[in-house]
Amino acid sequence: MEVKSVKETHSELTMHSVRFAKDEQGRRKGQDVLFKWPEIEKKLGEHKHIYVVDARLGSNNHTHRLWYDVIPPHTEEGQEWRTLGHRHTVEAIIYFLKGKGHSIIDGVRYDWGPGDLLSVPMFSWHRHVNDGDEPVLRIASTTGPLSLGLGQAVYEDERYPEFWIYAQEGEDARKTLIPGGGGQIDNGQVGKNRAAEMYAEQVAFAMHEEQMRRKSKVLVKQQDLVFEPTAMGKLAYVVDPRIGFHSKALGVVMAEIPPGKRSGGHRHLYDEIDLIVGGKGKVIVEDKEFDFDTLDVLSIPVFQWHQYFNTGTEPLRILGINTRLAMDNLGLSLTHQGEHADYV
Ligand SMILES: [Fe+2]
Numbered sequence: 001m002e003v004k005s006v007k008e009t010h011s012e013l014t015m016h017s018v019r020f021a022k023d024e025q026g027r028r029k030g031q032d033v034l035f036k037w038p039e040i041e042k043k044l045g046e047h048k049h050i051y052v053v054d055a056r057l058g059s060n061n062h063t064h065r066l067w068y069d070v071i072p073p074h075t076e077e078g079q080e081w082r083t084l085g086h087r088h089t090v091e092a093i094i095y096f097l098k099g100k101g102h103s104i105i106d107g108v109r110y111d112w113g114p115g116d117l118l119s120v121p122m123f124s125w126h127r128h129v130n131d132g133d134e135p136v137l138r139i140a141s142t143t144g145p146l147s148l149g150l151g152q153a154v155y156e157d158e159r160y161p162e163f164w165i166y167a168q169e170g171e172d173a174r175k176t177l178i179p180g181g182g183g184q185i186d187n188g189q190v191g192k193n194r195a196a197e198m199y200a201e202q203v204a205f206a207m208h209e210e211q212m213r214r215k216s217k218v219l220v221k222q223q224d225l226v227f228e229p230t231a232m233g234k235l236a237y238v239v240d241p242r243i244g245f246h247s248k249a250l251g252v253v254m255a256e257i258p259p260g261k262r263s264g265g266h267r268h269l270y271d272e273i274d275l276i277v278g279g280k281g282k283v284i285v286e287d288k289e290f291d292f293d294t295l296d297v298l299s300i301p302v303f304q305w306h307q308y309f310n311t312g313t314e315p316l317r318i319l320g321i322n323t324r325l326a327m328d329n330l331g332l333s334l335t336h337q338g339e340h341a342d343y344v
C-alpha cells in the first residue's frame with residue numbers, strides 16, 4: 001500500500017488542522033441564524049417534509065439538524081409503513097405543534113397532542129400516525145450529521161429493505177436496539193484478572209446500553225413541564241439524562257420569558273437550534289439582532305453570545321434543542337454565563 005503523504009502534502013494537512021478553528025470562527029460569523037415561518041409554511045405547501053437547518057443544505061451546524069413536517073389527517077408518516085416504520089443510529093426528538101395522534105416506538109404506543117414531545121431511543125423502530133381530522137404539524141431534530149460524520153449513520157426503513165444492513169439477519173437482529181447485535185453473544189470472560197474483567201465489560205457494553213434505552217423516558221406531556229428560575233430566566237429541562245432520559249448527545253430545554261422581560265445572556269461550545277413555540281421577540285447574537293415570531297427557527301452559532309427579549313404581549317416560549325450532551329461526553333462542554341435574566 002502506498003503511503004500518500006509527501007513533504008508538501010504533509011505541511012498542507014498540518015496547516016489545515018492549525019487553521020481550522022480560525023476558519024470556523026469566520027464560518028460561524030457568516031452562518032444563517034433566522035429561518036422565518038412564512039417561508040417554511042410556503043415550502044410545506046409544496047412538499048410536506050422540509051429540512052430547515054441541515055449541514056447538507058449549507059448550514060454550519062455539524063452535530064444536529066431540524067426539519068418541519070406535516071402528516072395529513074388519518075394517515076401515517078411513510079405511507080407504506082405498516083409494521084416496523086424505521087429506526088436509526090441517531091438520537092431524535094419530535095415536538096408536536098398541531099393535531100393529535102400516536103406513535104408506536106419499540107412496540108409501545110404513545111398518544112400525543114400539541115405541546116407534547118417524544119425522545120425516540122436510539123435504533124428503536126418507530127411509526128407516527130395522525131388519528132385526527134386536522135393535519136399534524138411537527139418538527140423533528142436529530143443527531144444525523146454527527147452520526148454521518150462518524151461514518152456510523154444507519155437508517156433502516158421498512159420501505160427500503162434493500163438498504164438494510166442488519167434487520168434482514170433474522171428476528172433477533174430485527175428486535176434488538178443494538179446495531180449489529182441480537183442473538184447469543186459470548187460474554188468474553190476468560191480467566192480472573194483485571195484485563196479479562198475489563199474486556200468482558202467492553203463486550204457487555206452494548207447490552208447494557210440496550211437495557212438503558214429500553215428504560216429511558218420517551219414521552220413528555222406539555223402539562224408536565226416544570227419551570228424554575230435560573231440565571232437564564234425560567235427554564236424547564238425537557239430531555240436530559242438527569243431526569244430519566246438515556247440521551248448521550250441531544251438535550252432539550254424550554255425557556256419562558258414574560259412580556260417586556262429578557263433572558264440571561266450566555267455562550268457555549270455546543271450547537272443549539274431554537275424553535276419559537278409561542279410569542280414574539282428578538283435575539284441578540286454577538287453584534288447582530290434578529291426579530292422573530294411564533295414558529296420561526298433560530299440556529300445559534302457555537303460560542304457566540306446570545307440573549308432573548310420578549311417584545312410582544314404574550315409569554316415567549318422557546319424550545320432549545322442542543323447537542324450539549326455530546327460535548328459533555330467528549331469532555332469539551334463549556335458554558336459562559338453573562339448578564340442574568342431580569343425576572344424570576
Ligand atoms: Fe425517525
Ligand SMILES: [Fe+2]
Pocket residue numbers: 266268272300306
Ligand atoms: Fe444557548
